[in-house]
Amino acid sequence: MNAMTEVKAPLRILIYALGGEGGGVLMNWIVAAARAAGRPVQATSVPGVAQRTGSTTYYIEVAEAGTRPVFNLVPMPGRVDVLIASELAEAGRALEAGYVSPGLTTLIASTGRTFTTAEKIQLGDGRYPSDRVIGAAEALSKEADLRDFTAMAEDEGTYISAVLFGAAARALPWTVEASRAVVEGRASLAGFDRAAGPGDTDGVPEDIDKGADAVGSLTTDEAEGVARLPDHLRGVASLGHERCADYQDQSYADLYLERLARLSMEAGDDQASRHALSEAGRRLALWMCYEDISRVADLKTRPERFDRIRSEVQLTPGQHLSVTEYLKPRLEEIADVLPTGMGRRLRARAEAGRSLPFLGKGRYVRSTGPVGFRLLRAVAWIGRFRKGSLRYAEEQAEIAEWIDTMVLALKQDPAFAEALAELPRVRKGYSDTALRGLRAYRLIRARIVEPARMAGFGANSADRLRGAIAAAMADDTHAALDAFLAPAGGEAAA
Numbered sequence: 001m002n003a004m005t006e007v008k009a010p011l012r013i014l015i016y017a018l019g020g021e022g023g024g025v026l027m028n029w030i031v032a033a034a035r036a037a038g039r040p041v042q043a044t045s046v047p048g049v050a051q052r053t054g055s056t057t058y059y060i061e062v063a064e065a066g067t068r069p070v071f072n073l074v075p076m077p078g079r080v081d082v083l084i085a086s087e088l089a090e091a092g093r094a095l096e097a098g099y100v101s102p103g104l105t106t107l108i109a110s111t112g113r114t115f116t117t118a119e120k121i122q123l124g125d126g127r128y129p130s131d132r133v134i135g136a137a138e139a140l141s142k143e144a145d146l147r148d149f150t151a152m153a154e155d156e157g158t159y160i161s162a163v164l165f166g167a168a169a170r171a172l173p174w175t176v177e178a179s180r181a182v183v184e185g186r187a188s189l190a191g192f193d194r195a196a197g198p199g200d201t202d203g204v205p206e207d208i209d210k211g212a213d214a215v216g217s218l219t220t221d222e223a224e225g226v227a228r229l230p231d232h233l234r235g236v237a238s239l240g241h242e243r244c245a246d247y248q249d250q251s252y253a254d255l256y257l258e259r260l261a262r263l264s265m266e267a268g269d270d271q272a273s274r275h276a277l278s279e280a281g282r283r284l285a286l287w288m289c290y291e292d293i294s295r296v297a298d299l300k301t302r303p304e305r306f307d308r309i310r311s312e313v314q315l316t317p318g319q320h321l322s323v324t325e326y327l328k329p330r331l332e333e334i335a336d337v338l339p340t341g342m343g344r345r346l347r348a349r350a351e352a353g354r355s356l357p358f359l360g361k362g363r364y365v366r367s368t369g370p371v372g373f374r375l376l377r378a379v380a381w382i383g384r385f386r387k388g389s390l391r392y393a394e395e396q397a398e399i400a401e402w403i404d405t406m407v408l409a410l411k412q413d414p415a416f417a418e419a420l421a422e423l424p425r426v427r428k429g430y431s432d433t434a435l436r437g438l439r440a441y442r443l444i445r446a447r448i449v450e451p452a453r454m455a456g457f458g459a460n461s462a463d464r465l466r467g468a469i470a471a472a473m474a475d476d477t478h479a480a481l482d483a484f485l486a487p488a489g490g491e492a493a494a
Contacts, residue, residue, distance in 0.1 A: 008064050011173055013082045014075045014099055015058040016090035018114060019047075020312060022161030023086065027058040029165050030172070032182040034062045037174040042071040062173065075099060082171045083141075085109035086149070086160050089116060092133040100140050106171045107141035108164060112150030122473075143171075152194050158187035166195035225257045229264050232274055233281055240285030247289040248386060256288055259403055266407045272414035279421035280406060287424045290395055291434070293333050294383030297376040300325055300367055323368045325376070331355050332435070336391035337382055343390030398441075405453055413457035419465040420449065426472045433476070440472040440481055447485050 013030060017023025027043050034041035040063040047056045063069040077098035083105055085091035091109035094100055100107055111134065119126040138144045145167055153160040162183065169179040169192070176196055183192050226237050237260055245253035260281050267273040289295070299305065306321070315321055335346035349355075366372040386392050402424070409417035423444060427437040448468050452461040467484060474480040 010061040010063040010069055010071065011082070012072075012075060012080050013060040013062070013084070013168075014080045014094070015060070016083070016085040016087075016094055017056055017058070017161070018086055018090070019056060020314060021086050022159035023056050023058055025159070026084070026161035026165055027060060029161075029179070029182050030060055030062075030168075033172065033174060033179045034060075036182065037178060038065040039063060039173070040065075040067060040069055040071075042073075044073050078104070080105050082106050082168060083108070084164050084168055086164060087112065087114050088130055088133050089113065089128060091137055092128070095133070095136050095140055100137070101142070102140055103142060105141050106143045106145075107137055108145045108167045108171070109137060110149035110160065110164070111146050112148045114150075147195070149195060153191055156187055156191040156194055158185070158191040160191075162188035162191035163195040166192035169196050225254070225261075229257075229260060230267075230274075230277070233260065233264060233277055236278055236281040236285075240281055243285050243289055247295065248383075252288070252387075256285060259284060259399075263403065263406055263410065266410040267417075268410070268414060270414060272418050273410060276406075276410065276414060276417040276421045279418070283421060283424040284399070284403075287395070287399060287427065290391070290427075292336050292383075292386070292389075292391060293329065294337055294380055294386065298380035298383060301373060301376045301380060306368070321368055322366060325365045325367050325372070326362060327365055328362045337386070337389050339388050340390045340393055347390070405449060408453060409457065413462065415462040416452065416457045416465065419462045419469070422469055423449070423465070425469060436476060436478065440478050443478075443481065443485060444468045444472065 015023055015026060017026070024045065027045065031041050031043050041060065043058065043060045045056060045058045057075075059073075059075045061069075061071045063071075078101045080099045080101070081104060083091075083094050083100055085094060085108070088109060088111055091107065094107075099105070111130065113127070113130065115127065119128060134146055137146060147167070149160055149163045149167065153163045156163070162185075165179065165183065169176040172179060180189070180192055180196070183189050226234050226241065229237050237257060240256055240260070241253045244256045263280055264277060267277045306323070309323060310321055313321070331350040332347060335343040335350065337343075338346060365375060367376055402420075406417055406420055409420050423441065426440040426444070427434070444465070448461070448465050452458060452465070455461075468481065471480040471484040472478060
């Protein structure tokens with residue numbers, strides 16, 4: 001009897017990708033390279049529809065040349081040799097499912113993020129902590145190649161699948177050149193070559209100083225206004241200035257810089273003051289660019305939005321793109337963009353429970369059609385008269401009051417100023433979301449900020465303000481905030 005020959009187990013490769021990223025193409029490249037190397041190979045896929053554009057897994061087994069293996073159809077936890085993830089949250093899913101083994105798995109994952117629906121619907125910062133996923137990936141894998149492959153793909157004008165294939169090429173049982181031979185297209189080859197070379201795999205995403213670039217794009221007068229601000233504030237200031245100019249006009253952007261300059265004059269050089277000033281600069285820009293119906297209509301009809309949608313759906317020549325918007329205009333939103341007097345009369349009508357025809361009901365508008373597009377552009381055009389509107393007057397009054405309190409806090413209690421700089425977080429969105437945020441803001445201002453200001457702030461005022469902000473961001477009904485501000489439980493909650 002001949003001695004039994006030991007058959008080496010197939011190489012097991014698992015791919016986690018999102019819809020539209022070319023995960024199927026990556027799978028086909030690996031299969032084609034395996035066949036070119038004379039190796040038996042099998043590939044299966046399981047589509048997904050729940051996350052973002054849909055996460056899909058692809059499983060590939062590659063056997064030794066000249067063997068007749070029996071392949072598995074699905075991966076088994078703890079038995080994956082190479083795991084490729086196009087997004088950090090997808091790598092986290094694979095880690096949680098047990099597919100990554102410390103003594104076996106080579107993990108290749110992009111540190112770039114495409115936020116999940118669960119992350120985006122949170123009132124506060126709902127992002128999953130990337131550093132925890134990165135730490136787990138490095139600790140639980142045999143080898144980890146963690147880089148921002150998404151950014152690499154964008155730099156080369158290709159899909160992330162080409163870049164991931166380049167990164168995985170050294171972990172496959174054939175030469176890098178053999179993998180490269182199955183890739184077609186100049187951009188795909190450039191992406192492959194970018195990742196196939198030696199790279200920094202420390203797992204830390206590159207931190208790009210966008211502020212310096214933004215300063216360089218300003219005019220001379222604008223750059224001088226930014227240059228008068230502290231060094232640590234210039235990046236935020238330049239981006240905020242650009243946003244305000246895009247939102248309204250140049251004078252509005254200059255007003256943003258004037259407000260920042262006033263705050264910076266009162267801020268000290270301690271860590272708390274520096275952080276308060278930077279956070280205030282960021283929140284002020286967002287607040288000054290509040291979303292009314294004109295702003296929403298403008299953003300929905302910009303050419304770059306349609307270009308992005310065409311890219312996301314991979315529109316090909318000869319195909320037609322149709323985008324339908326769901327709008328639910330409310331009487332209060334119409335009142336917001338009208339002149340102050342008219343707006344107040346219309347708002348009083350809404351408060352009395354009276355409405356107007358065609359308002360308060362959901363409407364479908366095709367923004368890619370001639371009628372729908374012109375309708376939305378007409379609404380966006382109203383934005384040029386925003387400075388005379390009811391909401392503009394109200395927003396500017398509250399911004400001015402917030403800045404006055406910030407100035408006092410920066411002088412007397414930098415810790416309170418840090419917390420106060422974050423208070424505009426509770427104001428966000430439009431329609432019902434904006435109304436709920438406004439209620440929370442005014443409650444916190446009346447119950448915590450104003451008493452603290454009148455008392456010259458105090459030892460626990462900053463902690464109490466932070467607690468109220470956290471409570472306001474905990475749920476959209478603000479039940480947690482109401483409980484926090486209740487007379488019997490407020491101090492205990494803080």
